[in-house]
Amino acid sequence: MTEAGPDPNEPVRSIRAPVHLEYHFMPGRASSRFLRGVEQGRLLGQRCPQCAKVYVPPRGACAACGVPTDEEVEVADRGTVTTFCVVNVPFHGQKIKLPYVSATILLDGADIGLFHLLQEVDAEKVHMGMRVEAVWAPPEQRKPTLESILHFRPSGEPDADYETYKDHV
Amino acid sequence: MRDVAVVAFAQSRAVRAEEGANEVEILMPVVSAAIERSGVPRKEIGFTVSGSCDYLAGVPFAFVQGLDAVGAWPPIRESHVEMDGAWALYEAWVRLQHGDVDSALVYAFGKSSLGDLPQVLTLQLDPYCMAPLWPDSISIAALQARAWLEAGHDEREMAEVAARSRKAALANPMAQVAQDLTPEELLKQPYLVSPLRRHDCPPISDGAAAVVLAAGGLAREVSERPAWIRGIDHRIEPHGLGVRDLTHSPSTRLAGERAGVGRATVDVAELHAPFSFQEVILRQALGLGPDVEVNPSGGALAANVMMGAGLVRIGEAAGRVSDGGAGRAVAHATSGPCLQQNLVCVLEADQ
Amino acid sequence: MSGQLCAVVGVGQTKYSSTRGDVSIAGLCREAAGRALEDAGMTWRDIDAVVIGKAPDMFEGVMMPELYLADALGAAGKPMLRVHTAGSVGGSTALVAASLVQGGIHQRVLTVAFEKQSESDAMWALSRPMPFAPPTLAGAGGYFAPLIRSYIRRSGAPDHIGIMVGVKDRQNALRNPYAHLQIEDISFEKVAESPMLWDPIRYLETCPSSDGACAMVLVDEPTAGRSPDPAWIVGTAMRSEPTMFAGRDAVNPRAGRDCAADLYAQAGITDPRGQIDCAEIYVPFSWYEPMWMENLGFAAEGEGWKMTDSGATAFDGDLPVNPSGGVLSSNPIGASGMIRFAEAALQVRGKAGEHQVAGAGQALGHAYGGGSQFFAMWIVRAQKP
Numbered sequence: 001m002t003e004a005g006p007d008p009n010e011p012v013r014s015i016r017a018p019v020h021l022e023y024h025f026m027p028g029r030a031s032s033r034f035l036r037g038v039e040q041g042r043l044l045g046q047r048c049p050q051c052a053k054v055y056v057p058p059r060g061a062c063a064a065c066g067v068p069t070d071e072e073v074e075v076a077d078r079g080t081v082t083t084f085c086v087v088n089v090p091f092h093g094q095k096i097k098l099p100y101v102s103a104t105i106l107l108d109g110a111d112i113g114l115f116h117l118l119q120e121v122d123a124e125k126v127h128m129g130m131r132v133e134a135v136w137a138p139p140e141q142r143k144p145t146l147e148s149i150l151h152f153r154p155s156g157e158p159d160a161d162y163e164t165y166k167d168h169v
Numbered sequence: 170m171r172d173v174a175v176v177a178f179a180q181s182r183a184v185r186a187e188e189g190a191n192e193v194e195i196l197m198p199v200v201s202a203a204i205e206r207s208g209v210p211r212k213e214i215g216f217t218v219s220g221s222c223d224y225l226a227g228v229p230f231a232f233v234q235g236l237d238a239v240g241a242w243p244p245i246r247e248s249h250v251e252m253d254g255a256w257a258l259y260e261a262w263v264r265l266q267h268g269d270v271d272s273a274l275v276y277a278f279g280k281s282s283l284g285d286l287p288q289v290l291t292l293q294l295d296p297y298c299m300a301p302l303w304p305d306s307i308s309i310a311a312l313q314a315r316a317w318l319e320a321g322h323d324e325r326e327m328a329e330v331a332a333r334s335r336k337a338a339l340a341n342p343m344a345q346v347a348q349d350l351t352p353e354e355l356l357k358q359p360y361l362v363s364p365l366r367r368h369d370c371p372p373i374s375d376g377a378a379a380v381v382l383a384a385g386g387l388a389r390e391v392s393e394r395p396a397w398i399r400g401i402d403h404r405i406e407p408h409g410l411g412v413r414d415l416t417h418s419p420s421t422r423l424a425g426e427r428a429g430v431g432r433a434t435v436d437v438a439e440l441h442a443p444f445s446f447q448e449v450i451l452r453q454a455l456g457l458g459p460d461v462e463v464n465p466s467g468g469a470l471a472a473n474v475m476m477g478a479g480l481v482r483i484g485e486a487a488g489r490v491s492d493g494g495a496g497r498a499v500a501h502a503t504s505g506p507c508l509q510q511n512l513v514c515v516l517e518a519d520q
Numbered sequence: 521m522s523g524q525l526c527a528v529v530g531v532g533q534t535k536y537s538s539t540r541g542d543v544s545i546a547g548l549c550r551e552a553a554g555r556a557l558e559d560a561g562m563t564w565r566d567i568d569a570v571v572i573g574k575a576p577d578m579f580e581g582v583m584m585p586e587l588y589l590a591d592a593l594g595a596a597g598k599p600m601l602r603v604h605t606a607g608s609v610g611g612s613t614a615l616v617a618a619s620l621v622q623g624g625i626h627q628r629v630l631t632v633a634f635e636k637q638s639e640s641d642a643m644w645a646l647s648r649p650m651p652f653a654p655p656t657l658a659g660a661g662g663y664f665a666p667l668i669r670s671y672i673r674r675s676g677a678p679d680h681i682g683i684m685v686g687v688k689d690r691q692n693a694l695r696n697p698y699a700h701l702q703i704e705d706i707s708f709e710k711v712a713e714s715p716m717l718w719d720p721i722r723y724l725e726t727c728p729s730s731d732g733a734c735a736m737v738l739v740d741e742p743t744a745g746r747s748p749d750p751a752w753i754v755g756t757a758m759r760s761e762p763t764m765f766a767g768r769d770a771v772n773p774r775a776g777r778d779c780a781a782d783l784y785a786q787a788g789i790t791d792p793r794g795q796i797d798c799a800e801i802y803v804p805f806s807w808y809e810p811m812w813m814e815n816l817g818f819a820a821e822g823e824g825w826k827m828t829d830s831g832a833t834a835f836d837g838d839l840p841v842n843p844s845g846g847v848l849s850s851n852p853i854g855a856s857g858m859i860r861f862a863e864a865a866l867q868v869r870g871k872a873g874e875h876q877v878a879g880a881g882q883a884l885g886h887a888y889g890g891g892s893q894f895f896a897m898w899i900v901r902a903q904k905p
């Protein structure tokens with residue numbers, strides 16, 4: 001009995017070799033403080049002891065000065081859109097409906113922009129200088145992750161003057 | 170060659186899992202300590218280079234955050250190797266040969282506790298013919314150990330290395346595993362992966378290390394007793410385990426010859442032997458006799474920060490030279506399965 | 521330039537395409553390396569050391585693949601280094617290889633950079649939702665699009681600049697048989713009408729995802745003296761700055777400006793636009809051409825787009841930028857930087873074929889990576905310094 005097997009002269013062009021590895025991510029001390037704050041609906045940054053800039057989220061260090069940042073500073077959950085993009089590209093693992101706006105938001109009291117989603121507004125209406133506020137998940141659903149802020153939305157305040165945020169554009 | 174010396178070394182205490190701190194938080198005090206000890210002002214360091222590995226953290230570009238610990242502002246001359254920090258040190262040494270910069274910061278970090286290290290290391294193997302079989306790093310080392318035993322060695326040699334290393338580690342506050350047990354006691358332990366017992370294998374460690382190099386006059390200016398790099402070389406072997414003689418380390422032998430290990434008496438050697446029997450292979454490859462003190466730090470059997478353990482060997486060996494404990498020291502680093510790639514560095518005090 | 525003289529005497533590239541299913545990772549690297557050796561008139565035996573670079577290991581799912589590639593690259597018994605500096609890696613890898621010669625360590629170094637993105641999913645590797653990050657990541661475009669918007673705001677550049685670059689680089693690619701994208705009917709309308717992926721970045725304003733490898737043979741002065749057409753390296757520089765710190769200018773980063781200044785000082789260049797004959801710069805999104813023109817000192821701040829607009833950067837302009845088609849036409853990430861360096865060398869060696877810029881005597885190779893924070897550059901020259 002003969003069986004028609006694969007052609008032995010046909011080159012093998014690919015193999016499947018699945019990789020599955022599990023990692024336990026470790027946010028570190030500074031991020032842990034921040035994420036515990038987020039869980040309580042607060043945004044906790046850190047001030048650099050050398051240049052006095054406020055980092056949100058804090059990274060435990062001022063990368064410019066190369067020193068640890070210890071002093072905790074609470075900042076507002078509203079701020080100004082310094083720049084943004086409208087994402088319209090599908091990719092594996094994406095959770096958000098297209099198109100969506102991801103924006104760099106300079107929170108009042110912070111010296112560095114925070115990257116987050118901007119919703120409850122048409123993408124065409126989003127612009128630099130727009131004032132926005134955080135929309136928090138209900139307290140019982142908040143977890144120590146930035147997803148506890150569901151997204152940002154326009155706050156209705158008048159646009160910020162370019163001069164107030166131009167160093168962050 | 171331009172004279173270049175190790176003028177400072179710092180490391181974190183190796184631990185199984187650094188629960189609170191992330192990589193930057195582990196690294197920052199280590200980098201700061203090395204710079205402070207060097208006496209070279211941070212902003213005057215001419216070149217910075219690091220060694221780390223994305224797969225330890227499980228994220229791409231894991232090395233990028235390391236820059237946060239350095240204070241890279243204004244911008245710095247900087248490079249990174251996806252290798253143990255010992256190779257980063259080699260790159261820095263080469264860069265200092267150019268003559269236009271006089272100092273370099275080298276650092277390495279690894280947080281193996283985030284993943285399952287023996288499984289992660291499987292991905293170092295040939296992706297088409299080996300890795301899909303998922304042999305873990307301990308099993309691969311056990312294969313090599315078996316070949317080595319069959320070549321005329323015995324398990325007691327392994328236990329002796331382990332006993333001596335763990336005992337030496339009692340004097341090393343940065344070590345993770347330290348114990349005073351006799352080889353007989355160790356040999357009574359069960360096998361982990363035959364013929365390896367637990368003590369034949371390295372601990373899994375989290376940690377960081379940093380070294381400052383300085384050239385010529387600057388080294389003399391900032392250090393009372395610089396540890397001069399008199400030779401440094403590294404070599405790689407073929408990857409396939411089946412095409413190599415696993416009972417010897419020809420790449421270590423060649424690197425050792427090129428680095429000039431045999432040119433004079435060696436007082437102390439820090440060998441990066443993650444598995445006990447590998448130390449015997451390395452000693453032989455480097456021609457180190459019984460009178461050479463090996464791994465007074467406890468070596469990789471006492472603390473094995475992935476991507477950092479090789480740099481730590483250089484730092485430890487340099488420390489012995491700088492503190493007057495040794496006139497001439499050899500440091501060794503390894504990478505890849507079964508000692509595939511090896512680096513040898515000879516450090517000397519001023520004559 | 522620091523250290524001893526070094527020159528490029530061999531360049532090899534693979535055909536770039538979305539899937540090189542006909543070769544393994546080793547086969548891909550060997551294809552480029554073999555061609556570089558052939559170009560240099562050398563054999564594997566002549567090589568003293570191998571320096572390899574690539575972007576994140578997760579793009580192929582192989583950890584530290586240099587270990588597995590040692591055999592294929594003839595590195596057994598030799599020193600081998602593996603560089604990884606994000607997107608600038610191809611450039612940094614060439615610089616580390618050059619450093620081995622400049623430092624007087626070796627005479628003949630083979631350097632190789634590659635990416636075989638088809639073996640895994642690079643977009644996935646770049647965009648995986650991380651537990652502590654906001655849920656907005658969307659590949660490299662998601663990071664760079666807001667910066668491009670900032671550039672447009674700061675410079676007042678008109679919308680059509682990005683489109684022009686997208687057209688020009690694809691036209692150039694038609695002259696380069698190795699280029700991945702060969703869009704015969706490329707036109708302004710075609711780019712303008714392509715979908716907005718990450719507004720303000722259109723589909724045809726982005727780079728493709730490619731498999732490919734590039735290799736070079738770098739040698740010392742005596743060895744280069746025996747080559748008929750060496751490209752002399754007259755300046756090398758790299759600079760890095762942190763990804764995020766308060767007050768950072770990520771649009772026109774100081775690391776890039778400092779890197780260029782260092783480079784020009786080494787090469788004795790005081791008027792880059794007048795003294796450099798062509799440039800291969802890392803432009804993964806079309807708007808990065810005008811942005812880097814400013815960062816590299818070819819134009820004043822806010823004026824870079826005018827070079828594109830006036831045709832100065834076109835193939836027949838006074839500073840042809842990316843005559844090979846650039847990253848917009850071929851993007852094997854880890855190799856993309858080295859391709860820029862290698863193409864600059866080909867130009868001054870007079871070996872760029874159909875995309876040869878007439879009379880190119882001095883050329884710039886440029887690469888950047890991370891969040892516009894890692895820079896690697898070199899200047900190569902036909903004439904021995």
Ligand SMILES: [Zn+2]
Pocket residue numbers: 048049050051052053062063064065066
């Ligand atoms: Zn600061």
